[in-house]
Amino acid sequence: MNKLDTSKIKADFNVLNNNPDLVYLDSAASSLKPISVVNKLVEYYNEYGVNIHRGVYNLSYRASEEYDETRKIVAKFINSKKNEVVFTKGTTEALNLVATSYGNLIINEGDEILTTELEHHSSLLPWQIVATNKKATLTYVDLDDEGRITVDEFKKVINEKTKVVVITYVSNVMGYVTPIKEIIDIAHSYNAIVVLDAAQAAPHMPIDVKELDVDFLAFSGHKMLGPTGLGVLYGKYKLLQEMPPMLYGGDMNDYVDLFESTTKDAPEKFEGGTQPIAEVIAFKEAIKYLDNLGMENIKAHDEELSKALIGGLSKIENVVVYNKTATTGIACFNVKGVHPHDIASALEEKNVAVRAGHHCAQLIHCWLGENGTLRASTYIYNNLEDIEKFLDAVKYAVEFFKGWS
Amino acid sequence: MNNINDLYRQVIMEHFKSPRNKGLVEDTGYKKLRLKNPSCGDDITIQVKLENNVLKDIKHEGSGCAICCSSASVMSEVLKNKEVTEANDIINDFYELIKGNDVKDEEALDEAIAYAGIAKFPARVKCATLSWKVVGAILNNKEGELEDE
Numbered sequence: 001m002n003k004l005d006t007s008k009i010k011a012d013f014n015v016l017n018n019n020p021d022l023v024y025l026d027s028a029a030s031s032l033k034p035i036s037v038v039n040k041l042v043e044y045y046n047e048y049g050v051n052i053h054r055g056v057y058n059l060s061y062r063a064s065e066e067y068d069e070t071r072k073i074v075a076k077f078i079n080s081k082k083n084e085v086v087f088t089k090g091t092t093e094a095l096n097l098v099a100t101s102y103g104n105l106i107i108n109e110g111d112e113i114l115t116t117e118l119e120h121h122s123s124l125l126p127w128q129i130v131a132t133n134k135k136a137t138l139t140y141v142d143l144d145d146e147g148r149i150t151v152d153e154f155k156k157v158i159n160e161k162t163k164v165v166v167i168t169y170v171s172n173v174m175g176y177v178t179p180i181k182e183i184i185d186i187a188h189s190y191n192a193i194v195v196l197d198a199a200q201a202a203p204h205m206p207i208d209v210k211e212l213d214v215d216f217l218a219f220s221g222h223k224m225l226g227p228t229g230l231g232v233l234y235g236k237y238k239l240l241q242e243m244p245p246m247l248y249g250g251d252m253n254d255y256v257d258l259f260e261s262t263t264k265d266a267p268e269k270f271e272g273g274t275q276p277i278a279e280v281i282a283f284k285e286a287i288k289y290l291d292n293l294g295m296e297n298i299k300a301h302d303e304e305l306s307k308a309l310i311g312g313l314s315k316i317e318n319v320v321v322y323n324k325t326a327t328t329g330i331a332c333f334n335v336k337g338v339h340p341h342d343i344a345s346a347l348e349e350k351n352v353a354v355r356a357g358h359h360c361a362q363l364i365h366c367w368l369g370e371n372g373t374l375r376a377s378t379y380i381y382n383n384l385e386d387i388e389k390f391l392d393a394v395k396y397a398v399e400f401f402k403g404w405s
Numbered sequence: 406m407n408n409i410n411d412l413y414r415q416v417i418m419e420h421f422k423s424p425r426n427k428g429l430v431e432d433t434g435y436k437k438l439r440l441k442n443p444s445c446g447d448d449i450t451i452q453v454k455l456e457n458n459v460l461k462d463i464k465h466e467g468s469g470c471a472i473c474c475s476s477a478s479v480m481s482e483v484l485k486n487k488e489v490t491e492a493n494d495i496i497n498d499f500y501e502l503i504k505g506n507d508v509k510d511e512e513a514l515d516e517a518i519a520y521a522g523i524a525k526f527p528a529r530v531k532c533a534t535l536s537w538k539v540v541g542a543i544l545n546n547k548e549g550e551l552e553d554e
Contacts, residue, residue: 338471339469339470339471340470341445341470341472341529341532342413342470342471342472345409345412345526345528345529346409348409348526348528349407349408349409356445357445357446358446371446371468372445372446400409400413401413401471403418404413404418404421404422404471
């Protein structure tokens, strides 16, 4: 077994304590939250639950300090500067902010936006709108036979007209890791910027934005032990400074005149209105929890569980696994002739929670030729025993629906 | 605990494997309505032939999970040859049934009673009710494409 002590970890999660029979394999949708994160939310509301950056009194000062500390901790977690971390409602808002603000600034008629069929809708859709409005072209990198993004295929489509590369770090359906470092270097050699959807990457592996030299990177708190309603946009400071805000209002402005006003610098200019203060404050506890375990250890844990998960599924009769070589704890599969929702209900009978459907990524399902799939996804609290229970439940489901097709 | 057997009853499997009244007809005497649920891929079209306030014929076509597809078949059998007011009562009773509530006329529900097990799987209620919603909307004079709620 690897370095994660899963029985100790499981005890830190009250959803597991309150549902002792639950085999939770839907962390790619949202992870469970440890007690320390929940307690921090309660601490804010009970002890200093007031607004930040406004009141000149001690409680407000404390809330502001707690809020700002999370920004420092997030910056350290991804190796960025503090003022390159923008808090958003989630990955979706972060990616929309880049497309709406930066995309509209730099995309002109005839430009190309490069993307892939592996994208989550939140990565793809904002740029479809930019492309349509600006009469720019949305170009897709061909996937290889396994459904992976490769450097070779990327090289075939990038060209002088490419202004932006919109791409996923880890696919939320297939669980593949994109060879992103090489792709970023190639993109930069064409003067294109890279917008990286790291929603599935940030919970599962160390991220170093300086080493990647990525231009924008987005992820969500709730997929990595943090509260819902909170995400992060990392952007190179120079780019953030060039971008106009998406929301105008309180706290993001400097001087307000009758007919025009000035805005603060990044990141504050993107955080208009009262922020999800409790969520930001509690998010640092999630990062501390992950840092304690060590992102390298988490990555190794994922790899071990992936092998058991995908290896086990591949041995079950009538099960089709679509991502046999994935390593990030995601298994994408179907039972031949049975709709994924029917299988999911049979798994539910055995207290196994998985996702069934298209997982907000219809393009890759079209590529697979399936309306929907089943997705089992692991995280730090899952162990080999969970995988065994899951595999037994799948066998049960396959047996149950044998007469149906 | 064996809720799954309550959900996937024999009668549901039979209707899934050998659906009754499946396939649309080219006949302007039928009212036609389609409902798609992109979030799960279900896509159902229902045709109803009304004569003197009676549902003389019901046809269905589409794709989806076993609960959704079988339910369209069962619905077509249960509501065929019923008067509109009678059919509306049965549709409402079906909604009560799958919520685990008492129904007014168990006998009229006929084979649809097999879906009582859905009450234990709230996430699947939508699958079971899709075709019933479409036929209900047709009886409310809707045609073309129905907006998902």
